[in-house]
Amino acid sequence: MTEHFQTIVIGAGSGGMTVAIGLAGLGKQVALIEGKHVGGDCTNVGCVPSKTLIHLAKNFKPGMNADDLLREVTRKRDALREKETEEVKHIENLTFIEGMAQFTAPKRLRVTHPDGSSHELTADNIVIATGARPRMIDIPGLPAERTLTNESLFDLTCLPKHLVIVGAGIIALEMAFAFQKLGSQVTMFALDKRPMMTAIPEASEAIQNELERRRITTYYNATAQSFDESTRTLTIQQDEQLITLHNVDKVLVAIGRVRNLDSLGLEQAGVKVDPRLGILVNSYGETNVKGVYAIGDVTPTSAFTHSANAQGRRVVQRIAFPYLPLAKKEPLFPNATFSDPEVAAVGLTQKELAEYCHPQIIKRIRVDFKTHTDRGYTDGIENGFIIVDAVRLTGQILHATVVGPSASEIISFFTLAISQKISLYKIYRLVYPYPTFSSGILKVADFFMRDTLPNLGKELAAYLKYRFAKPSP
16 A cells, blocks of 8 residues: 655654654644664764763863763763654654655655565655765774774773774864863874865864874874784874874774765656765755755755754745745855864855955954953963954955854854845944953954055955956966
8 A cells, every 4th residue: 555645754864854843843744764763863873972972071070980971972862862763753744654765756665664564655745865874994904893983983882092083074073082081092094184174274273283282193194004903003004104003992984974875766766866966956955856855965065964954944945835935045054063172164165265256355354262352361262263254345254264162153143144244344333242252253343444444445446456357266
């Protein structure tokens, strides 16, 4: 027997849950299909356990038991998973189905259940929200029991004495700082030239300084060669030099993600997939097949829980209220790394700035928390700053990076400012509590006004000269 629903959502992660619960709340009949755990990466192997670990590590003191802390991370993760699983089974208009889904036609799915049975579903709309999994590499000789990814890391019950991390991105850095605070010897190596390759160089430098201060050993332009289980040594190659890492307990592989698309049978649905970018969608999340949508990691533009949620809300509006106007572009997606210090950014990347704007029309403003804010001085902040790229004369903000305490909170202000085109002139008139880190935002406006107002003629001439000029090579 084939069941029919108004909408089927494949994947009960953050984006999928947003769509399923949102549409069910509007009275639509929804099926939510999940092959593993409710909550997806965020609840089970990502945001929730990692931020729990980071929080507990920050408050870890001598005499405390690190193994107990690791078990507490697992306990809190499991408790939330059980709570979410139970709740989703009792939502009105929502049918929760355990199993793996595969397209047999554009609007038809076959679901294979854990017991091996299967049945078919059809729907007016289908939303693909299957997320991603860790990208793996083969290290000759490294046994499976010593290999970790974010999917197994939070099941640890014993603290590794020596943790080696492959990678220098968000997961790698967050876990490097957390495990160092718990007492692990931490070594990082990556093929990248520096940590956080997608961040501006100033942010990478601040992170590298802190890694060195905490005696986290790092090797860049480096690759794994082999592991010797008898001596627990990992050999890596940096440029032409072979380096041996001794007494390695665990190796955490954090080198990126692979989209979960392999088993969906997208060719049966006629959905277009770019091998590099993922499922191609328009700004409303709809694929080339009408009524089939995709959100989250499987799309080209989303790699975070908050971006998947934002895409999910747009899909809810599109499906439930198709005739209401919807912004043609996706909203800005800020990003945050919960390292120590935190790093957050929003707006155009440095590459995009170079492509779309002549360098002479961009004014870069830097505010250091230590020297330019009293809160930075009182708290002894060594690595902390705000960098803003704005259009000279107009004060339109194009990019912001925040490094330091509460960077993940402060960046929301810049997200609003860029989205709503709030200029630095308007920000200059705002009042901030004293003393706070967020008052650094006002300092950015202060510096802009100090450089602009006394030189209005010069700024206007430069603006008119370069505003419509093509960027230099």
